[in-house]
Amino acid sequence: MEYILSFVLLMIGLYCVATKKNIVKIVIGLNIMEYAINLFLILIGYRRGGIAPIRTPDMSLAYFLRYSVDPLPQALVVTSIVIGFGVLALSVSMAIRIYERYGTFDINEIKRLKG
Amino acid sequence: MNVLPLMVALPLGMGFLIPMVSRKNRRTADVLGNLATLSLLIMSLYLFRIGNQIYFMGGWKPPLGINLVLDGLSAFFLLIVNLVAFIVTLYSVDYMEIYTSKLRYYSLFLLMLAGMNGVVLTGDIFNLFVFLEIAVISAYALVGFGTEAEELEASFKYLVLGTVSSVFILLGIGFLYSLTGTLNLADIGSKISGISGGHAFWFVVILFVFGFGLKAALVPFHAWLPDAHPSAPASISAVLSGLLIKALGIYPFLRIFYNIFGFPLLETRFIPQILMFLGGASMLTGALLALVQNDIKRMFAYSSISNIGYIVIAFSLGTPLGIMAALLHTFVHATSKALLFLSAGSLEYRLETRDIKKMGGLMEKMPITGISGDIGFLSLAGIPPLAGFWSKLFIILALLDAGRLGWAIFTILVSVLTLGYYLRMNRYVFFGPLKNNLQRIKESPVFMTASMLILSLITVFLGVILLPHLRSIVLDPAVRTLINGTKYISMVMGG
């Protein structure tokens, strides 16, 4: 059930990338898509009523295995956030440069390449 | 000492070291960059002596840890990647003087190289995604390296489409993880066979076809390539067209579909059929659009789409001959297309234009550029003694062998088209009357001509890897890796 939210987010992001005319909005759409996937990855490892995957000394192994959520998707999400940050920084700096060159954010006016 | 982790660690470390140590003296960056790629080339040659090897990062055994897997296919791709990368860095010593920031160029280039080597070596699917992103983010930055209007536009287009495809690949990885509970490629392979009929599995397959197909610029997903590849500096175009679409697009296809998913895909002919159709569309569209281009680099970019089509058609046959033809064509296209882009860069360096209508008669003014450009085009057009002839011949033979007569005829027709647009390029650029304003053109500087000569020699003599002795070292292990399919799983998990 929770997965539906992440798919709705993914579709919102895809819609935003596909239809918006403003470069900044496209960048925002890309980020919505990335965070939809991050939410999806977290939900894969989620367990209702789970505990953080840190085993303290006073915790038995059986208890830990039974209640802790899956830590691996969380590691994936941290990595994916870092990658998303890199893409975001690059795309925003590119948007600034494009504004510098063309004087607009509208992709209808940014089309010197054709073919 | 084991060199396998150094294939990734060396370019990565050098990429961070170069901007630190060579701020004062710019020659240091040239020396360090070329040293790094030369040693990578030597290491990748040395890896053929080792044979199959699995390396556990940090000593953690699979399926827990990340492992690097060296087998015939990885070694083959590593050789292609590092060979072209070395020649390109040699070329950039002089060529990149027309841009201001050489340090950042080398830094980004080596990061991209680290990403490609990592994708080819890794045995973990999320790690593959991370390396893919390292390579592709560097590529976005390198496409927009000149920061002129068209370059930025192309780079932004590439970034948007590339990020969408990366998101879909990551979604596929998430699905695979929730299906199998593991990220190790071999472990996924051993667990997927039980659930491979389900809808979720087919959804993953479709996501990967879309994601990696966009990275490889197959036809419905090719829109970014004709903009991005010509806009980059010529040395980067050579890497993007020669290596990046293969290391990030074709290689994961081969590895995941043959070695990991294995059985279900080869039994149902559904996915190979789709891939053949996409490949055929790429071949035809690329060739037709290349015919009408006046921008020399844009024409080569369309030709890359066409050649990716050849490779995809050949490997989706799934027969040993088809796979061998596909791998051979991968090698041939990497060297020949890199050579073509390097000569186009040499023309651009002297003429400051890429319009073939403004060139003419340049063979006498720039003989080395002319000869290497001709060798590249003859090879890709499939003229007999050169390597491109053999790879195309094998593709057609493989199609006939598999009983696809229609496809074989189609391939021959597209080859004729290929010859057509290269002849058109050749007539406008190197032959014909010399224009008046081009009388004072000189040959390019020494590093550029030297690297083009080396690459021409390699392209001319590439056919020798079909000789039995070399073939058993270079080509056969790669073919065997793919034919054996899911033997990969037992190799990784067992040892």
Next chain:
Amino acid sequence: MSEKEGLSVIVKVVTRWIVGFVLLFGLYIVIFGHLTPGGGFPGGVIIAGTFVLLTLAFGKDTPLRKLNSTLASELDSTGAIIFLGIALLGLYFGSFFAENFLTKLPSSYFKLFSAGVIPWANLAIGLKVGASIFMVFIILSVTRVVGLPNGEKKMTRKPTGRRK
């Protein structure tokens, strides 16, 4: 520090009070990364956040006086190289790349000096992330070049005509 630049006096005073604590918290996250949730990346982001806060409150000169962009880019590279160096030391002393080659005694569990090379790797990542996010912020916000009204452009490619 000129009083004209940056935001109002209230913001400046509050920033002056809390910026040290934020930096300290960032360092805590980095150093205790192997024991508590956190680590090099979140800590580095918080450390970079202090510089971002300084920039917002006082204008661009104050943080750049403490950490100019050349130094930041070198710290960035240094962090990456230290991390790689730790991994290569694992190859040299142990038998695998990135192996945790320092001894891990059970008695040291949940102490500050435990987990072998992990704290040192966290420090390197904290250095790299802090410096690079600061760089990204500076490049995007402060040294921005807005398109000139007369259509003049700042080229990265060198002017043509020199090469013939």
